[in-house]
Amino acid sequence: MSAIISVENLRKEFRYVRRRRGFAAGLSGLFARDIQTIEAVDGISFEIAARERVAIIGPNGAGKSTTLKMLSGILEPTSGAARVLDFVPWKQRRQLSYRIGVVFGQRSQLWAELPARDSFALLRRIYDVEAKTFAARLAQLVERFGLGALLDQPVQRLSLGQRMRCEIVASLLHGPALLFLDEPTIGLDITAKAAIRDFIREHAGMEGQTVVLTSHDTRDIELVCDRVIVINAGRIVVDQPTDQLRRQFLGHRLVTLRSAAPRIEISLPGVVRRVSEPHISIFEVDTRTTRVDAVVEAALALGGIEDITIEDPPMEEVVREIYAAATR
């Protein structure tokens, strides 16, 4: 599969003047400036193929936003190369903008005082979309996202979840091949988050779009993306398929047993009981020591088991482990 994003040894350093305390120091600073350099992105390289859904994650200040800005063309790198959809983003930002859709969870692209319909109409002009194509695409998105009744309400009267659905529709109206999503579910309730994730996954799958997502919500990553790039201190720490990453970094699975007895005890090496409610027992299994089926067998042998659930650990734990490993 051909790469639609290719990044090679991309670096970005920011320079700023450190202010000195005190009047005299401040005055001397006018003549001899104390310039500090921060290496925000430190020589990263990767490729993203068409139709891939990739999460770029990392702690605050890791360099992921800087990377996204360079890939979308609003920041020039200090050195290195990148091509996005065959464009050099910071040199061909305008041409690239026709092919990408962007959603910034905390920054609205809609006009608050007006109905979303008016914003969409202006975006049609901004992206030079033919009226017929626009009408068909809008109708399809409105139906799929259940926006019918909301289109004519001023955006400022919509709930955050409703507004975010409108934001995503706005980013798709020009039919982009690549979607950049920056914290698309931030601040939403569980239902709204689920709706957004389902929509992104399904829409991107149907339209063959490539998705690059950043989020601090690990469920966004788990449920939307099939690959994770972890950035820390400006460098790529991990670049793996989501499932593989989860298993490699923890090697743990969670076995939840619902039982007639209030509590179940399993004594096997590498199996640790977690705090849980009566009649529900959660065991964390180190699969490098004990296989999950051995735990299930042991549980069934005890009798009175009503339900068994086997899950991967939450992504939060995976990410915490990755960061810990990166700093060791």
Next chain:
Amino acid sequence: MKSTPLPRAELAGTIAAALSAFGLGVRRNLANWPILMGRALFYLVVMAVLSALWDKVAGQNLPGTLATVLPPGGLTLYVGATEWITLSIAAIHLRLEDDIRFGLLEPQLLRPKPYLLQKIAESMGDTFARLLGIGAAALVALALSGRSAPPAIAFAYVAVLGVFGGAIGVLLYTLVGLAAFWVRRVLPPYLIMQKSMFILGGLFAPISLYPDWLYHAARLTPFAANTFIAGNQMIAPSAAAFGAGLAAQLAWIVIIAILIALVWRAALRKILREGV
């Protein structure tokens, strides 16, 4: 696959998008009609105070004062026009400041049409809607006041010059807003610009009443083109002054637009290098 438009289609597309943004600015003001009404009411209150003041000054009929220079009630009519323009100008500097300081600029830079042109067009739409709303209130108030009015042609001159004066105001405030790239908060440059517009633009009294040297100096600034040129038609309407005033306004629009383009280019270089 979406391709990039050809240059001519690109220009047409840019103009269409700007017109669409202009329309959005107009619609936004109409949608917020209570705010527009409030603005018109404020205009009427300001005019009630200023007309009382200037009528009293004129009523003294003292030699060497304004009363001997201007037609009866002329000062009130003049200030009615200058206030009409001043209160209609959209606060584009605040919108630019918000976009720049709070990172709202970034998603908008990722669009194919020029961000600043879209913002200016939108603010022109805001200004135009306000000129219509406040202008209607002014005409109704003038009719109800029973004051003697200038000839009808003067209103036509003022309407045209007022629109272009408002456009100059939007462009001047755009320059103020762009200062946010360097100073973050635009209040200091805004205050300097606003006071210059008030004094050198002749908001409260025609600059033709200033000492000669000051009058000629003020005429050489864009501030006179912002308000004085339109207001002066209420006290000394003439086709020649209208033509000259319109030419001066168009010249200033071109000059300020070039200045804005240069500042924007420098700002864009800064953003691409340092981020927002």
